[in-house]
Amino acid sequence: MPAVVEIRELVRTYRTRRKAEETVALGGVTLTVDDSEVLGLLGPNGAGKTTLVKILSTVLLPTSGTARVLGKDLVSAPQTVRENVGVVFGGERGLYPRISARQNLAFWAALYRLDRRTAQNRCSELLERMGLADRADEPVETFSRGMKQRLHLARGLIHGPRILFLDEPTTGMDPVAARDFRALVRELRQEGRTVFLTTHDMAEAEALCDRVTLIDHGRLVLDEPTRHIGRYLDARECVDFTCDDPAVLAQVPELAFVESVEPRDGGHRALLREPADVARLLVWLIERGVLSARRSEPTLEDVYLRLIGTRAMSV
Amino acid sequence: MNSPSSLGTSSPGTGWLRLGHQSLLFSIAEMRTVHTWRTWLFGWVARLLTQVTFFALIGKFVANDATMQFVLVGNIVALSCLESMIVVLTMAGERRLGTLPLLAIAPTSHVPVYLGRGLHWLASGIASSVIGWLVLPPLLGVPLPWPEALPAVAMILLVAVSCYCYGCFLAGLAVRYRSLQVIVLNLGYLPIMAFCGVNVPISFWPAWLQPVLHLFPLTNGLQAIRAVLAGGTWSEVWPKLALEALVGIGWFALATVSINRVVTKGRADGSLEFGS
Ligand SMILES: Nc1ncnc2c1ncn2[C@@H]1O[C@H](COP(=O)(O)OP(=O)(O)OP(=O)(O)O)[C@@H](O)[C@H]1O
Ligand SMILES: [Mg+2]
Numbered sequence A: 001m002p003a004v005v006e007i008r009e010l011v012r013t014y015r016t017r018r019k020a021e022e023t024v025a026l027g028g029v030t031l032t033v034d035d036s037e038v039l040g041l042l043g044p045n046g047a048g049k050t051t052l053v054k055i056l057s058t059v060l061l062p063t064s065g066t067a068r069v070l071g072k073d074l075v076s077a078p079q080t081v082r083e084n085v086g087v088v089f090g091g092e093r094g095l096y097p098r099i100s101a102r103q104n105l106a107f108w109a110a111l112y113r114l115d116r117r118t119a120q121n122r123c124s125e126l127l128e129r130m131g132l133a134d135r136a137d138e139p140v141e142t143f144s145r146g147m148k149q150r151l152h153l154a155r156g157l158i159h160g161p162r163i164l165f166l167d168e169p170t171t172g173m174d175p176v177a178a179r180d181f182r183a184l185v186r187e188l189r190q191e192g193r194t195v196f197l198t199t200h201d202m203a204e205a206e207a208l209c210d211r212v213t214l215i216d217h218g219r220l221v222l223d224e225p226t227r228h229i230g231r232y233l234d235a236r237e238c239v240d241f242t243c244d245d246p247a248v249l250a251q252v253p254e255l256a257f258v259e260s261v262e263p264r265d266g267g268h269r270a271l272l273r274e275p276a277d278v279a280r281l282l283v284w285l286i287e288r289g290v291l292s293a294r295r296s297e298p299t300l301e302d303v304y305l306r307l308i309g310t311r312a313m314s315v
Numbered sequence B: 001m002n003s004p005s006s007l008g009t010s011s012p013g014t015g016w017l018r019l020g021h022q023s024l025l026f027s028i029a030e031m032r033t034v035h036t037w038r039t040w041l042f043g044w045v046a047r048l049l050t051q052v053t054f055f056a057l058i059g060k061f062v063a064n065d066a067t068m069q070f071v072l073v074g075n076i077v078a079l080s081c082l083e084s085m086i087v088v089l090t091m092a093g094e095r096r097l098g099t100l101p102l103l104a105i106a107p108t109s110h111v112p113v114y115l116g117r118g119l120h121w122l123a124s125g126i127a128s129s130v131i132g133w134l135v136l137p138p139l140l141g142v143p144l145p146w147p148e149a150l151p152a153v154a155m156i157l158l159v160a161v162s163c164y165c166y167g168c169f170l171a172g173l174a175v176r177y178r179s180l181q182v183i184v185l186n187l188g189y190l191p192i193m194a195f196c197g198v199n200v201p202i203s204f205w206p207a208w209l210q211p212v213l214h215l216f217p218l219t220n221g222l223q224a225i226r227a228v229l230a231g232g233t234w235s236e237v238w239p240k241l242a243l244e245a246l247v248g249i250g251w252f253a254l255a256t257v258s259i260n261r262v263v264t265k266g267r268a269d270g271s272l273e274f275g276s
Helices: A049-056 A078-084 A101-111 A116-129 A145-157 A175-190 A202-208 A226-232 A246-254 A275-287 A300-311 B012-034 B037-062 B065-084 B087-097 B100-104 B110-116 B119-139 B149-176 B178-187 B190-195 B209-213 B219-229 B234-269
Strands: A005-015 A022-033 A038-042 A064-069 A085-089 A163-167 A194-198 A211-216 A219-225 A237-241 A258-264 A267-272 A293-296
Touching: A005 A049, A022 A049, A022 A219, A038 A049, A038 A202, A049 A064, A049 A085, A049 A163, A049 A194, A078 A085, A085 A145, A101 A116, A101 A145, A101 B012, A116 A145, A145 A163, A145 A175, A175 A194, A175 A202, A202 A226, A202 A300, A211 A226, A211 A300, A219 A226, A219 A300, A226 A300, A237 A275, A246 A258, A246 A267, A267 A275, A275 A293, B012 B110, B012 B119, B037 B065, B037 B119, B065 B119, B065 B149, B065 B190, B065 B219, B087 B100, B087 B119, B087 B149, B087 B178, B100 B110, B100 B234, B110 B149, B110 B234, B119 B149, B149 B178, B149 B219, B149 B234, B178 B190, B219 B234
Parallel strands: A038 A194, A038 A211, A085 A163, A163 A194
Antiparallel strands: A005 A022, A005 A064, A211 A219, A237 A267, A237 A293, A258 A267
8 A cells, every 4th residue: 555645855944024034834845644543742932843734735845845645746836736735724814704605615615626425525534523413404503612623523524535634623613523533533543534633632533543743943853653652762661750858859859769750630640661670660659648649641642742841832 | 425426417497597596695695694674774875875965965055056056966876886886895805714715616606706796786776876876866956857867877787886896806916916905996986986077077197197087987977978978979878888888898808718717827826715
């Protein structure tokens, strides 16, 4: 099976108002996406994620480098690419607020050249699937943010694209909707579609994606199957604990077998090298009256914070 | 959900028809959120007709009944122009809504979609003008000569369409140069109202300006309408109509180029954004 998306040395720069300087949004990205894969694209604000999605969905031209979607070049054959990709950009924009959800979808169905009957069926099916059937005939301006986001998803799926680009699709969704969204992405994958997902939600990426790609400052930092992600940490064992005694807490990082200690969700997480160290630390903590301690797995968030964390706020 | 390959696409020909049909439904739906037929007729049209009457009465007071009829005819025809140019607003709105990039990457050309976005205002404009044509002259005591006034109705249609094309061109400008938006929106139809023969004949203006005025929509069509009312012959009227049609086609072509340019330029420099 050939790769669904093939990106080679992709560069995109933006010229800013003051012509002197150029912003490098993508600085030479090489990446391959396989068939029926859910790829998570992660990275801090301004990393170049949206720029990449825009290029792959033919909204934007690359400055240099090549990208092929289903074997077709994005620059020379955008038309073939367009018929096969669906794209959903985050945020509320891109809908016609005055007309109903169904009318919005019907409009895009016509633009994607679906015949009338197929269009009608597809609209109803998608509205049902997105949980919007009850409100389908109300104007979109009366929708909540999450409902608009779901309508965007329906719009992106209207022509049954082989590849779906989703740029922060769960922004504004409530937990139930976000859970349904995850189920939807899994279904789409089952149907043989490839999903390219941009998100800031590490738990979501970890739960959904077969592979995660991390970009930072327009460069690929990591590209790895999600289940192997822990490889990127030297210390792959963790112990989570809550300790109210500052004296005890101060001692933990000093222990020879502890790599580091980081605050985590109201408590702390100690990172360790060897599985045997886990038992040693647990015993050490219990002896000092710290009873809320348990072993845990390093998550994608740990990897992310390790690779990006030190300067996340300095865009 | 269908399998990825089972895309229900129709042939390109029916695709365009479908798109036209869909755009029309879209327009009607959008119109209905603004107006019911009652608010349209008693609010919107009545307001426009009052405005026309006001200008006509000024004509009467500063001059005579003949001037009043001149101004009345001009302003009634100008209604269709005024309304069809609301396309500038609906198209510029597309950028604000953030639908521009999505339209640009749809496999069907975005150009007909854009150009179709104000068709409901075109229809509304024609209707307002025709209502004015039938109602106002007898009401103000300056009845039009019938049956001469009948073919003029078809000419109003032509004027409205060519004004719509001009509106599309302006809209293309507004979408392309956002800094021009305010100027284009507010001043686009001013030259037509002021110089193109609505209230004063274009012969009133300096000689060098007159040929330029023939490049604007409405000028030639309105002259044709006036000629018909004055009992002019067909051979006198049709060149003016042909010129009006030609002017419309010209602006339409420019509009198409301009809108295409927005997209090509946007893909290159990243200005194809989701908001303004
Ligand atoms: N139209 C544009 N003109 C100029 N610079 C731009 C434009 N779009 C993006 N940039 C710049 O390109 C860089 C990458 O932006 P991009 O939107 O791709 O980031 P992102 O990874 O999607 O960020 P976020 O997580 O905040 O959505 C940023 O420095 C941004 O300022
Ligand atoms: Mg982004």
